[in-house]
Amino acid sequence: MSVRLAFSIALLSIVLVLAGLWVGENVDLLPLQASINAPVYDELFQVLFSIGTMLFLGVTGLLIYAMVRFRRSAGDLGDGAAIEGNLPLEIVWTAIPAVVVLFVGLYSYNIYERMGGMVPLNDHGSMHAMAAMEENDSDRVWAGIGSAPGLTPAVSVDVTAMQFAFIFRYPDRNIISGELHVPEGQLVQLNMQANDVIHAFWVPQFRLKQDIIPGQPTVLSFTANRPGTYPIVCAELCGLYHGAMHTSIVVHGREAYEQWLTDNTPAPVTA
Amino acid sequence: MDSTISPHPISHQPESWWRYLSFSVDHKVIGLQYLVTGFFFYLVGGVLAGMIRTELATPISDFLSHEAYNEVLTMHGTVMIFLWIVPVVNGAFGNYLVPFYVGARDMAFPRLNAVAFWMIPPAGLLLIGSYFIGGASQSGWTAYPPLSLTTPATGQLVWIFSVLLLGGSSILGGINFIATILKLRRPGLKLMQLPMYCWAMLGTSILVVLSTPVLAGTLIMLAFDIVAHTGFFSPALGGNAVVYQHLFWFYSHPAVYIMVLPAFGLVSEILPVHARKPLFGYTTMVYSILAIVFLGLIVWAHHMFTSGTPPWMRLFFTIATSFIAVPTGIKFFNWLATLWGGKIAINSAMLFACAFIVNFVLGGITGVALAQVPFDIHVHDTYFVVAHFHYIVYGGTVFVIFSSVYHWYPKFTGRMLNEPLGTLHFLLTFIGFNLCFGPQHWLGINGMPRRVSEYDPQFTLMNQLSSVGALLMAISTLPFLFNVFYSAFRGEVSGDNPWRALTPEWLTSSPPPVENWEGPAPHVEHPYGYGMVDPA
Numbered sequence: 039m040s041v042r043l044a045f046s047i048a049l050l051s052i053v054l055v056l057a058g059l060w061v062g063e064n065v066d067l068l069p070l071q072a073s074i075n076a077p078v079y080d081e082l083f084q085v086l087f088s089i090g091t092m093l094f095l096g097v098t099g100l101l102i103y104a105m106v107r108f109r110r111s112a113g114d115l116g117d118g119a120a121i122e123g124n125l126p127l128e129i130v131w132t133a134i135p136a137v138v139v140l141f142v143g144l145y146s147y148n149i150y151e152r153m154g155g156m157v158p159l160n161d162h163g164s165m166h167a168m169a170a171m172e173e174n175d176s177d178r179v180w181a182g183i184g185s186a187p188g189l190t191p192a193v194s195v196d197v198t199a200m201q202f203a204f205i206f207r208y209p210d211r212n213i214i215s216g217e218l219h220v221p222e223g224q225l226v227q228l229n230m231q232a233n234d235v236i237h238a239f240w241v242p243q244f245r246l247k248q249d250i251i252p253g254q255p256t257v258l259s260f261t262a263n264r265p266g267t268y269p270i271v272c273a274e275l276c277g278l279y280h281g282a283m284h285t286s287i288v289v290h291g292r293e294a295y296e297q298w299l300t301d302n303t304p305a306p307v308t309a
Numbered sequence: 310m311d312s313t314i315s316p317h318p319i320s321h322q323p324e325s326w327w328r329y330l331s332f333s334v335d336h337k338v339i340g341l342q343y344l345v346t347g348f349f350f351y352l353v354g355g356v357l358a359g360m361i362r363t364e365l366a367t368p369i370s371d372f373l374s375h376e377a378y379n380e381v382l383t384m385h386g387t388v389m390i391f392l393w394i395v396p397v398v399n400g401a402f403g404n405y406l407v408p409f410y411v412g413a414r415d416m417a418f419p420r421l422n423a424v425a426f427w428m429i430p431p432a433g434l435l436l437i438g439s440y441f442i443g444g445a446s447q448s449g450w451t452a453y454p455p456l457s458l459t460t461p462a463t464g465q466l467v468w469i470f471s472v473l474l475l476g477g478s479s480i481l482g483g484i485n486f487i488a489t490i491l492k493l494r495r496p497g498l499k500l501m502q503l504p505m506y507c508w509a510m511l512g513t514s515i516l517v518v519l520s521t522p523v524l525a526g527t528l529i530m531l532a533f534d535i536v537a538h539t540g541f542f543s544p545a546l547g548g549n550a551v552v553y554q555h556l557f558w559f560y561s562h563p564a565v566y567i568m569v570l571p572a573f574g575l576v577s578e579i580l581p582v583h584a585r586k587p588l589f590g591y592t593t594m595v596y597s598i599l600a601i602v603f604l605g606l607i608v609w610a611h612h613m614f615t616s617g618t619p620p621w622m623r624l625f626f627t628i629a630t631s632f633i634a635v636p637t638g639i640k641f642f643n644w645l646a647t648l649w650g651g652k653i654a655i656n657s658a659m660l661f662a663c664a665f666i667v668n669f670v671l672g673g674i675t676g677v678a679l680a681q682v683p684f685d686i687h688v689h690d691t692y693f694v695v696a697h698f699h700y701i702v703y704g705g706t707v708f709v710i711f712s713s714v715y716h717w718y719p720k721f722t723g724r725m726l727n728e729p730l731g732t733l734h735f736l737l738t739f740i741g742f743n744l745c746f747g748p749q750h751w752l753g754i755n756g757m758p759r760r761v762s763e764y765d766p767q768f769t770l771m772n773q774l775s776s777v778g779a780l781l782m783a784i785s786t787l788p789f790l791f792n793v794f795y796s797a798f799r800g801e802v803s804g805d806n807p808w809r810a811l812t813p814e815w816l817t818s819s820p821p822p823v824e825n826w827e828g829p830a831p832h833v834e835h836p837y838g839y840g841m842v843d844p845a
Contacts, residue, residue: 067751067754068754069756082681082683082684083684089674090675094671094674097641101648101663101667104651105648105653105663108584108649108652109655110585110654114652116585116652117586117839117840118651118839119840120838120839121586121587121646122587122589122591122837123592123593124589124590124646128590131639131642131643132593132635135635135639136635139632139634143627143628146627146683147624149681150624150681150682235456236453236455236456238690246686247615247686247690248686249616249617251617253549253550254550269756271758272758273615273691273759274690275456275760276456277379277456277459279375280760280761281370281760281762282763
């Protein structure tokens with residue numbers, strides 16, 4: 039390999055890496071972040087976006103360069119060089135995707151852990167009741183599927199999904215609501231079940247989604263950290279009005295949340 | 310087997326164009342029957358796609374009724390997968406090319422081959438016909454229960470029956486390809502001398518034979534649930550809806566490779582011819598096909614990351630899925646190396662083949678991202694996924710189908726397709742495709758679920774861009790259709806081997822005689838021997 043070739047390869051790789059990093063850092067395609075889960079997700083997104091940009095620009099660049107540089111001139115009936123393979127090269131480009139995939143896999147495992155993804159599912163008396171996981175590091179983001187072991191949710195809401203609505207019950211306060219109201223900065227646990235067909239509970243601003251499958255009560259936990267109103271979308275085809283099956287989640291400051299609870303708790307029925 | 314002996318004893322075959330409408334057992338006739346039938350269903354599926362994109366041009370549901378919309382999206386998926394891509398990329402090119410590539414005069418089981426083809430038109434007509442007899446299926450091409458148990462039963466049952474027929478056709482075809490490739494090779498032709506498309510078809514057929522029966526069994530159980538209330542998948546009757554998903558994806562993930570591996574094979578034939586260079590890394594290409602086949606069978610649950618799958622399962626399927634990127638990556642680098650230092654002809658076949666590389670790399674990158682559980686949880690069942698798989702099956706496979714038509718049309722007809730029209734077709738398709746599906750990535754990330762007929766108004770602009778892209782894609786079929794018909798009569802006469810190619814299908818007349826070669830089948834040891842072998 040000539041010095042000049044090695045130099046150009048190195049230079050191009052650096053440019054690619056920088057371009058990828060720049061795109062990952064500066065091109066923002068994601069919606070608002072409104073849960074403590076969201077920044078963790080966005081970190082993964084950014085890394086994947088950077089790597090993806092490098093690979094895409096690299097391959098497309100090589101392809102376009104080859105098409106221009108090695109374009110056949112009119113009337114040329116000759117053949118290219120009879121090169122059938124090159125083992126070291128083939129090893130290199132087996133290694134490139136292998137290393138990328140290993141890195142992405144390890145990194146996303148780490149993200150998954152931080153999202154609390156390795157928590158055993160708390161659904162339908164899952165057989166994987168592998169006792170609560172011992173780790174209890176406080177920096178762990180408890181948001182995701184399953185309940186958060188060792189942490190008591192501040193708010194627990196029963197969710198029923200049906201064609202074509204979500205219904206939220208606050209068992210402590212006897213509230214039934216078509217919108218989900220939660221306090222900011224506190225762990226919320228949804229005990230979800232579906233009545234008829236499969237639905238899915240998705241809050242894009244929380245980067246959180248879980249199918250609600252009939253016959254399989256499912257727990258979803260999250261902590262919202264930005265007051266506001268966000269969409270709850272059904273993401274699983276559930277019948278004719280699937281596209282209309284959405285509602286809102288309202289994240290209140292703590293006092294406003296207490297106020298909402300007070301305002302909406304039905305007066306006790308007087309005999 | 311002595312390859313000079315005709316494998317089929319039937320001699321009274323029609324000779325005129327009528328043979329394309331007959332129960333012909335000639336693999337070339339059957340191949341073209343698959344191609345033309347498939348293209349007809351591509352137009353049907355395209356009209357359905359056009360209806361979807363028209364509905365989605367506005368945020369409210371105002372073009373189709375909710376019922377019709379769900380029927381249309383179900384039919385679009387089913388038609389495009391089972392009646393266009395699978396039959397064309399396997400049945401059409403497989404039947405036409407594999408016997409040439411192994412040096413045989415026909416497929417191993419010619420009558421079975423014709424049976425497999427003739428199962429397709431009735432299945433397709435049944436599927437479309439279901440719209441007129443009480444409504445087509447409305448539960449998506451995935452037909453997840455309990456939804457598929459509660460939507461109108463007639464449409465769902467016709468759908469099941471039709472997919473069973475198509476799956477049956479596919480299994481018969483798969484058996485035939487395996488037998489032909491392994492048992493009908495010309496004496497002296499080694500497996501490692503076969504053109505790459507044969508390896509792709511061998512791998513694909515193994516997937517077809519292993520996984521399609523699982524789909525058939527699952528759909529039969531689903532039919533029992535509908536007509537006899539057996540409750541396999543009905544939670545209300547003590548069944549389990551997630552079991553269906555496992556069984557369904559055990560077929561339907563390999564189905565992605567059933568649609569994509571043959572395309573990889575076809576590209577491996579097209580690039581060396583037009584770059585005048587040997588296919589780079591033949592041996593690693595073969596092993597990567599086999600690796601994709603193996604990995605393709607053990608990744609199905611990555612479609613179910615939000616279905617309450619246990620954590621260990623999620624990890625396993627994330628890792629297995631990500632690793633498919635390794636053999637796939639090898640193939641892409643090998644194709645680039647094939648082009649490198651070649652003498653590249655920029656023609657329609659090459660434009661579509663190179664655009665396939667660009668599109669598929671993008672689809673592959675989003676695929677590796679989707680394999681990561683935490684990433685998938687946000688974008689699962691959104692337009693991001695719609696964009697991803699259209700980059701794979703359209704940007705990937707359909708681009709390769711078009712490339713293949715430009716490449717093999719002279720073989721089929723003895724005439725060339727018109728190049729300026731081909732370039733126009735390419736530009737419209739490439740721009741339309743990227744405009745249609747590119748913005749859908751953003752839509753999915755930002756909150757638009759798939760399979761909806763109405764959406765939040767903030768998504769209007771991107772949806773309209775996407776619809777304009779779909780319109781361009783629709784327009785792009787016009788120059789193609791005109792070209793195909795016009796060139797059949799007025800196209801420039803191509804001669805037997807216009808590309809000066811070395812693979813065996815070009816070493817006979819164009820179009821070829823009934824039994825492929827006038828004399829004995831040639832022994833092609835170097836199907837990619839550009840620069841080594843003198844193209845006699």
